[in-house]
Amino acid sequence: MEKGWRVVKDAELIPAKEGRRVKIGENEIALFNLGGDFLAVDNRCPHKEGPLADGIVAGKAVFCPLHNWKISLETGCALSGGTGQVKSYPVKLKDGKIHIHV
Amino acid sequence: MAGMACLDAILKFKPGFEVKVLSEEPYLNYNRILLSAVLAGEKSVEEITINTEEWYRSSGITLCLNTRAAEIDAQKKIVTTADGMPHPYDRLLLATGSVPFIPPIDGVKKEGVFTFRNMADTAAILESCESAKKAVVIGGGLLGLEAARGISNHGVHVTVVHLMDRLMEVQLDAVGGQFLKREIEKLGIDVLLNKSTARVMGEARAEGVMFKDGSIVEADMVVIACGIRPHVELAKTAGLKINRGVVVNDFMETSDPDIFAVGECVEHREKVYGLVAPLYDQGKVLAATITGNKGPVYEGSVLATKLKVMGIELFSAGDFKGEEPDKEIVSYQDHAFGIYKKVVVQNERVIGTILIGDASDANRILEMIRSRALVDEKRQRLLFDTPPAVAGSPSDVMSRADSDTICGCIGVTKGQIVSAVRDNGLKTFSAVKTCTKASTGCGTCAGLVQDILKAVCGGEFEEEKKDVLCPCVPFPKERIRTMIQTQKIRKAQDVLDIYGDGVGCSLCKPALSFIVDEVWLGDHEEDRSARFINDRVHANIQKDGTFSVIPRMRGGVTTPSELRKIADAAEKYNVRMVKVTGSQRIDLLGVKKEDLPKIWADLGMTSGYAYAKAVRMVKSCVGTDFCRYGTQDSIAAGIRLETLLEGLYTPAKVKMGVVGCPRNCAEATVKDIGLVGMEGGWQVVIGGAAGKIVRSADILCAVKTTEEAFEAALLFFQYYRENGEYLERTYDFIPRVGLEKIRRETTLAPEEKKKALLERLSRARAKVVNPWDEHKKPAQPLQFSDFVLPKDADALMGAH
Numbered sequence A: 001m002e003k004g005w006r007v008v009k010d011a012e013l014i015p016a017k018e019g020r021r022v023k024i025g026e027n028e029i030a031l032f033n034l035g036g037d038f039l040a041v042d043n044r045c046p047h048k049e050g051p052l053a054d055g056i057v058a059g060k061a062v063f064c065p066l067h068n069w070k071i072s073l074e075t076g077c078a079l080s081g082g083t084g085q086v087k088s089y090p091v092k093l094k095d096g097k098i099h100i101h102v
Numbered sequence B: 001m002a003g004m005a006c007l008d009a010i011l012k013f014k015p016g017f018e019v020k021v022l023s024e025e026p027y028l029n030y031n032r033i034l035l036s037a038v039l040a041g042e043k044s045v046e047e048i049t050i051n052t053e054e055w056y057r058s059s060g061i062t063l064c065l066n067t068r069a070a071e072i073d074a075q076k077k078i079v080t081t082a083d084g085m086p087h088p089y090d091r092l093l094l095a096t097g098s099v100p101f102i103p104p105i106d107g108v109k110k111e112g113v114f115t116f117r118n119m120a121d122t123a124a125i126l127e128s129c130e131s132a133k134k135a136v137v138i139g140g141g142l143l144g145l146e147a148a149r150g151i152s153n154h155g156v157h158v159t160v161v162h163l164m165d166r167l168m169e170v171q172l173d174a175v176g177g178q179f180l181k182r183e184i185e186k187l188g189i190d191v192l193l194n195k196s197t198a199r200v201m202g203e204a205r206a207e208g209v210m211f212k213d214g215s216i217v218e219a220d221m222v223v224i225a226c227g228i229r230p231h232v233e234l235a236k237t238a239g240l241k242i243n244r245g246v247v248v249n250d251f252m253e254t255s256d257p258d259i260f261a262v263g264e265c266v267e268h269r270e271k272v273y274g275l276v277a278p279l280y281d282q283g284k285v286l287a288a289t290i291t292g293n294k295g296p297v298y299e300g301s302v303l304a305t306k307l308k309v310m311g312i313e314l315f316s317a318g319d320f321k322g323e324e325p326d327k328e329i330v331s332y333q334d335h336a337f338g339i340y341k342k343v344v345v346q347n348e349r350v351i352g353t354i355l356i357g358d359a360s361d362a363n364r365i366l367e368m369i370r371s372r373a374l375v376d377e378k379r380q381r382l383l384f385d386t387p388p389a390v391a392g393s394p395s396d397v398m399s400r401a402d403s404d405t406i407c408g409c410i411g412v413t414k415g416q417i418v419s420a421v422r423d424n425g426l427k428t429f430s431a432v433k434t435c436t437k438a439s440t441g442c443g444t445c446a447g448l449v450q451d452i453l454k455a456v457c458g459g460e461f462e463e464e465k466k467d468v469l470c471p472c473v474p475f476p477k478e479r480i481r482t483m484i485q486t487q488k489i490r491k492a493q494d495v496l497d498i499y500g501d502g503v504g505c506s507l508c509k510p511a512l513s514f515i516v517d518e519v520w521l522g523d524h525e526e527d528r529s530a531r532f533i534n535d536r537v538h539a540n541i542q543k544d545g546t547f548s549v550i551p552r553m554r555g556g557v558t559t560p561s562e563l564r565k566i567a568d569a570a571e572k573y574n575v576r577m578v579k580v581t582g583s584q585r586i587d588l589l590g591v592k593k594e595d596l597p598k599i600w601a602d603l604g605m606t607s608g609y610a611y612a613k614a615v616r617m618v619k620s621c622v623g624t625d626f627c628r629y630g631t632q633d634s635i636a637a638g639i640r641l642e643t644l645l646e647g648l649y650t651p652a653k654v655k656m657g658v659v660g661c662p663r664n665c666a667e668a669t670v671k672d673i674g675l676v677g678m679e680g681g682w683q684v685v686i687g688g689a690a691g692k693i694v695r696s697a698d699i700l701c702a703v704k705t706t707e708e709a710f711e712a713a714l715l716f717f718q719y720y721r722e723n724g725e726y727l728e729r730t731y732d733f734i735p736r737v738g739l740e741k742i743r744r745e746t747t748l749a750p751e752e753k754k755k756a757l758l759e760r761l762s763r764a765r766a767k768v769v770n771p772w773d774e775h776k777k778p779a780q781p782l783q784f785s786d787f788v789l790p791k792d793a794d795a796l797m798g799a800h
Helices: B002-013 B032-039 B053-058 B119-129 B142-152 B174-186 B233-237 B276-290 B362-371 B376-381 B394-398 B414-424 B429-436 B446-460 B477-486 B492-499 B508-519 B533-537 B560-572 B593-603 B634-645 B706-723 B730-737 B739-745 B751-766 B771-775
Strands: A005-008 A018-024 A027-033 A038-042 A056-058 A061-063 A070-072 A078-080 A091-094 A097-101 B019-022 B061-064 B069-073 B078-081 B086-088 B092-094 B098-100 B113-115 B134-138 B157-161 B190-192 B197-201 B208-211 B216-218 B221-224 B228-230 B246-248 B259-261 B266-268 B304-306 B314-318 B327-334 B339-346 B349-356 B405-407 B468-470 B473-476 B547-549 B577-580 B586-591 B615-620 B654-659 B673-678 B681-686 B698-703 B787-789
Touching: A005 B787, A027 A097, A038 A091, A056 B508, B002 B019, B002 B092, B002 B276, B032 B119, B032 B142, B053 B061, B069 B233, B113 B119, B119 B142, B119 B221, B134 B142, B134 B208, B142 B157, B142 B221, B174 B190, B174 B327, B174 B339, B174 B349, B246 B259, B259 B276, B304 B362, B314 B362, B349 B362, B362 B405, B394 B446, B405 B414, B405 B446, B414 B429, B414 B446, B429 B446, B468 B477, B468 B508, B473 B477, B473 B492, B477 B492, B477 B508, B492 B508, B547 B593, B560 B577, B560 B586, B560 B593, B586 B593, B593 B771, B615 B634, B634 B654, B634 B673, B634 B706, B654 B706, B673 B706, B681 B706, B698 B706, B698 B739, B706 B730, B706 B739, B706 B751, B730 B739
Parallel strands: A018 B787, B019 B061, B092 B259, B113 B221, B134 B157, B134 B221, B157 B190, B246 B266, B615 B654, B654 B673
Antiparallel strands: A005 A097, A018 A027, A027 A038, A056 A061, A061 A070, A070 A078, A091 A097, B069 B078, B078 B086, B098 B228, B197 B208, B208 B216, B304 B314, B314 B349, B327 B339, B339 B349, B468 B473, B547 B586, B577 B586, B673 B681, B681 B698
16 A cells, blocks of 8 residues: 555544544554644554544543553553553644545 | 640650550540541541550550549559559649530430530430430530531431520620521521520430420430530549649649649639640640650630531631720621621731631631731731632642641641651651641641642652542542532533643543533533543443444333344344343444444434443342232332433442342342332342442331332432442442441431432433434534545545
């Protein structure tokens, strides 16, 4: 799959402090609205692949809904629960649209 | 109490003393001021114990409980106890306290007549409260009112009878007396003034009291709280000089050079003190004298009184009357809010005060009285200090002078707390309490002490673990509820912004969401982002990210047409498994998030809330309709109970069961709430569990009718909603609070209290909507949506 910026149509409608899944082929990304700022990481918790997009957002981190690991949305690193890291993706806002670099 | 405080001070001066303590009471020394809290059911005996056995042992003190000192031979320096044992001494400290004053009333020896002075009295009154319906408290002073409130907490109707024309006349003027009377009456307590009691009526047992004017009040218990007198009998045997109390000089020495006295039993400069603060002042002076460090003198204390009755703030100090012409009175009255503030000024100095309804300024004004500072530019702000920027923010207490008294009971200043924290590296509130004794009296200054601790030790501060909701909102759980209520906060995030770190976590966000919902009875500002995913999409997340769907099936009863819809939906949405649950319902497992609204529309049923900290289900057995053994219609009762409570959020999940006979086929005795039918009635049981913990339910009550059983269940349900800590199941809640207290606050509570609980419950219930109706109109456009992007290169932007 060719890499580049992809627009996520209507992603600006994600409620503040919530996340949503973004599927691109085999990839599944969790895209979060932190209240204007958007961040994206892989949607699989390093612990047991829990869907991070469904987690509770706290600052610039998310708590996995399955076993409560805390994952940084900036670095993808586990902050509590255990050690591990998920991939993070660059996100930008251009012409009122959210773009992810995949 | 005074004796032990003094001992504490003695040990600090001279640890090598060989000390023996003789105590008539069988208890370790306890905080007598808090007996009223024990009576009110707010504190346990353990909670008011000051020094543990371990403390006595490690301090090298021999403690003789249950040992009454009978006689002192001051010549031979020997104390003889009631059992005839001699106890020789070098120096003797008398801290015999006081005895209740019993006015000349006929029949005070009858059964059911109590005094209220020590632990044994308190235990006896508590026992009597279990069966009594009506009580009379003779005496409308501090002690009498605290006793009245305590007894009324147990569902006993109380009448306070007072000889004088106003309550607490020793501490209040006429206006203050009127304000206080109204506040007391608001608590459901009757007040009779100008009544002189002639006798206690009844044969062997008290049945009421008769007054000198011939009128009568019926009662099955009578408490005499007419004040105290110094206990001087023992001192008399030593031949000490005695007026009203044992006479001491400014060094706390009695007329015998080797005998000292402290506390309520002494008379100093013709004054006898029955309050706690002077006792501590005296104790410090005496400790210096007795250890050979004679120097500090006791010059008397400014009398200050705080009424410790939940829901009433009252403070009075110094010369609060200000009747003489050279005294000025500054006052403020707000009848609607029940606020009365008065400050008496003489020669530009504050000499006394009364505060009712809002005593938050008590320590500030008391300090002005004690320091005798000139009022000057503070004159215009005498009654209302500049309001703090944010309630409880550490900076506002830190702006006070070091000499400001923080703990009025013990007399601990801000400066003392600050240096104790600094010098000893204290990090917790309990460490500050142990070290400075601050907040070990009535405890109302706990918040201020903690604020000082936080400000001084900064990031090092450690919250007492058991109390705090979460490190993100470092306040005790019950205080957060009060803050939400008083500050009218309706949104979880606002609590975090005002009182917390503004960020929160997966623990406190759902907890705060629950509390704002519960406090405002559903009339709050719902913030889905602060809820767990289950509560955003009304289904239970599974390990693979799909969801389980459990429709409500009230009482575990369904119909063929419902089953058909469930079967059709299961096939249509490729449900991976259809499972009959332990809760007598059907679970559809493996539903994709985007299919949730569609499956709800097809089912046309109500959410079973199997995903939430909320009312789950009511299991039932078939009962009288079909069962040979059934004694009650458990099916109808089960369906009805579930209908009354469904959709309500609770501190933790609530499972219920209704069975038609004690064979207990639907296992009601291991449910959070259970109704157990029997011949001629129901047993209502609470706190059962059969999960991680297996616990047999406690019996809340036994009643005759199904309506009464519902009422009891609903009362407990709402009480748990309001008082349970988030994630605390009923099986932990009941042992923590105590079954007796729960009964007193629910089924045995006064009618108006019950009515208020049920009214709050029905208001919250009226706000409930079926969350599965969100299939018609989602809470927001992307509630159940995911994004799917094409993976081909055309979708790429800006790469060209």
